Amino acid sequence: MTENVFKFQPRTNSASDSGSGEDADVQEADFMTPLVVQTDFGCTSPQPKTPKSPSKGGTLKKRHRAPPGSAKPEETRVLHTHGRRTLYTAGRPPWYNQEGQLKNAFVIGLCGGSASGKTTVARKITEALDVPWVSLVSMDSFYKVLSPEQHDKAIMNEYNFDHPDAFDFDLVISTIRRLKEGKSVNVPIYNFATHAREKTMKTVYGANVVIFEGIMAFTNAELVSLMDMKVFVDTDSDVRLARRLRRDIAERGRELQGVLKQYMKFVKPSFEHYIEPSMRCADIIVPRGGENDVAINLIVLHVHNQLQARGFKLRSKQAQSSHNGQPMPGTLRVVEKTSQVCGIHSFIRDKATSRDEFIFYSKRLMRLLFEFALSMLPFKNVTVDTPQGIPYTGKHLAVDKIAGVSILRAGETMEQALCEVCKDVSVGKILIQTNLQTGEPELHYTRLPKDIKDHYIFLLDATVATGAAAMMAIRVLLDHDVPEEKIFLCSLLMAESGVHTVAYAFPKVNIVTTAVDKEVDADFHILPGLGNFGDRYFGT
Ligand SMILES: Nc1ncnc2c1ncn2[C@@H]1O[C@H](COP(=O)(O)OP(=O)(O)O)[C@@H](O)[C@H]1O
Numbered sequence: 001m002t003e004n005v006f007k008f009q010p011r012t013n014s015a016s017d018s019g020s021g022e023d024a025d026v027q028e029a030d031f032m033t034p035l036v037v038q039t040d041f042g043c044t045s046p047q048p049k050t051p052k053s054p055s056k057g058g059t060l061k062k063r064h065r066a067p068p069g070s071a072k073p074e075e076t077r078v079l080h081t082h083g084r085r086t087l088y089t090a091g092r093p094p095w096y097n098q099e100g101q102l103k104n105a106f107v108i109g110l111c112g113g114s115a116s117g118k119t120t121v122a123r124k125i126t127e128a129l130d131v132p133w134v135s136l137v138s139m140d141s142f143y144k145v146l147s148p149e150q151h152d153k154a155i156m157n158e159y160n161f162d163h164p165d166a167f168d169f170d171l172v173i174s175t176i177r178r179l180k181e182g183k184s185v186n187v188p189i190y191n192f193a194t195h196a197r198e199k200t201m202k203t204v205y206g207a208n209v210v211i212f213e214g215i216m217a218f219t220n221a222e223l224v225s226l227m228d229m230k231v232f233v234d235t236d237s238d239v240r241l242a243r244r245l246r247r248d249i250a251e252r253g254r255e256l257q258g259v260l261k262q263y264m265k266f267v268k269p270s271f272e273h274y275i276e277p278s279m280r281c282a283d284i285i286v287p288r289g290g291e292n293d294v295a296i297n298l299i300v301l302h303v304h305n306q307l308q309a310r311g312f313k314l315r316s317k318q319a320q321s322s323h324n325g326q327p328m329p330g331t332l333r334v335v336e337k338t339s340q341v342c343g344i345h346s347f348i349r350d351k352a353t354s355r356d357e358f359i360f361y362s363k364r365l366m367r368l369l370f371e372f373a374l375s376m377l378p379f380k381n382v383t384v385d386t387p388q389g390i391p392y393t394g395k396h397l398a399v400d401k402i403a404g405v406s407i408l409r410a411g412e413t414m415e416q417a418l419c420e421v422c423k424d425v426s427v428g429k430i431l432i433q434t435n436l437q438t439g440e441p442e443l444h445y446t447r448l449p450k451d452i453k454d455h456y457i458f459l460l461d462a463t464v465a466t467g468a469a470a471m472m473a474i475r476v477l478l479d480h481d482v483p484e485e486k487i488f489l490c491s492l493l494m495a496e497s498g499v500h501t502v503a504y505a506f507p508k509v510n511i512v513t514t515a516v517d518k519e520v521d522a523d524f525h526i527l528p529g530l531g532n533f534g535d536r537y538f539g540t
């Protein structure tokens with residue numbers, strides 16, 4: 001696999017940006033880290049002498065501030081490509097099957113005492129796995145928000161961060177469950193210096209492998225049941241204390257006395273009470289943490305075996321699959337082939353048409369396409385008064401929110417026409433590119449309105465050949481909880497195979513186009529088609 005980190009700069013000068021800037025949730029392909037695996041049993045730890053739960057309040061007034069710049073929020077812990085290994089690819093390959101259904105991620109749970117080397121082991125597993133898409137989620141992200149009194153205690157090293165009550169397990173479980181289902185999640189970013197969550201969240205997409213690490217990873221039965229593999233990092237307590245001292249002073253803005261006080265009062269008892277007993281849940285125990293290459297290689301071998309059965313080669317399957325003779329699906333709606341529509345097609349399909357004319361006629365066709373698609377939305381009856389004072393009974397759209405989501409780059413050419421026929425439309429973008437080595441589509445970038453699930457979506461792509469990119473874009477929308485029947489795939493020209501592929505996977509998605517051509521050639525070009533729409537439109 002080549003090292004191939006893609007940096008995409010969203011265009012800021014396009015007409016579409018006007019409607020999407022503020023409310024957009026910008027997410028670049030999140031090249032991740034952790035993995036969490038499943039299992040079938042939960043475990044609870046025995047309940048001898050219970051260490052103190054996090055304080056419920058306090059009266060301390062004095063605030064100790066961490067030195068500025070002494071600690072960084074967790075989002076700065078980014079994994080990078082090491083040596084020959086590519087940890088992250090340029091984009092996310094398909095995470096669903098031909099039926100459009102999600103395949104479950106393999107979830108690895110990593111537990112161990114503080115500073116035992118959980119994060120280090122997670123990185124080593126990720127590196128050695130060498131699979132395209134691995135997400136790392138840390139339990140630190142799920143520390144509960146502190147009250148002012150609790151915060152004061154934390155500053156005095158009097159708050160117990162090493163008790164299960166310190167974590168929002170409901171949020172942990174729902175997050176890992178969504179990731180396992182291949183869906184995206186917003187994960188809080190935790191700052192150890194301020195003992196608080198950052199204002200922003202980090203969006204993490206579902207992955208082939210999810211690694212979840214944390215000191216209490218194995219203390220909740222429901223959470224454990226989501227893990228496909230459970231790994232306990234077992235490092236000597238002296239080593240853990242030494243590492244924690246160094247790390248907390250260097251990276252978390254702490255002082256020696258405070259670290260020792262917290263360790264003796266909370267960290268050590270909690271390890272003995274909650275963490276060490278939870279080792280019995282583990283499938284694999286890794287003594288000495290990240291140094292233990294043998295154990296890490298065994299884990300990687302097992303995960304590879306598990307992933308083997310989950311591999312997909314979608315594009316080629318789609319190209320091969322024959323729908324010849326199959327009737328067109330009921331969800332397909334084609335703009336009536338009037339002389340006017342036929343006339344426009346005659347211009348845009350003609351290889352002799354100049355670029356200016358190509359753009360002019362394409363835009364006309366786009367407007368017709370969107371007017372047609374709009375007519376498919378729900379309408380309600382209304383009566384209005386004409387200037388002559390006579391009532392007119394007509395219709396209004398019975399839809400609050402419409403968003404256009406363009407599949408870059410050709411789909412972006414359609415945004416302006418959509419904005420011209422549809423007032424107050426929000427616009428989002430999804431960048432999907434074909435990996436030339438694998439032939440598979442890869443997701444590089446999404447920028448979607450935040451409340452996307454509440455919108456009717458016009459998904460824009462100028463042409464649809466195999467349907468692979470459209471399918472990936474639809475999957476992204478579904479992962480953002482957009483109901484399938486509220487998606488309208490709008491394209492100027494589609495191939496029969498693309499129509500069938502999309503309709504087969506997503507039978508409720510509305511497919512709207514101005515023409516359907518019969519064939520796709522070996523290079524995935526529509527025949528007779530109109531050539532490469534993007535090249536002709538952009539003059540490239
Ligand atoms: N094998 C190792 N040798 C030396 N230092 C290590 C080793 N493993 C981890 N560390 C250091 O110990 C600290 C804690 O490691 P980390 O992997 O973050 O542990 P955890 O995630 O369990 O808290 C970090 O500063 C890390 O660099």
Ligand SMILES: Nc1ccn([C@@H]2O[C@H](COP(=O)(O)O)[C@@H](O)[C@H]2O)c(=O)n1
Pocket residue numbers: 113114115116118140143154161162191192194195196214215267
């Ligand atoms: N505000 C906080 C929150 C947590 N801690 C300590 O972090 C430890 C867990 O993180 P690891 O990376 O070491 O697993 C835990 O032992 C808490 O005591 C903190 O000091 N301040």
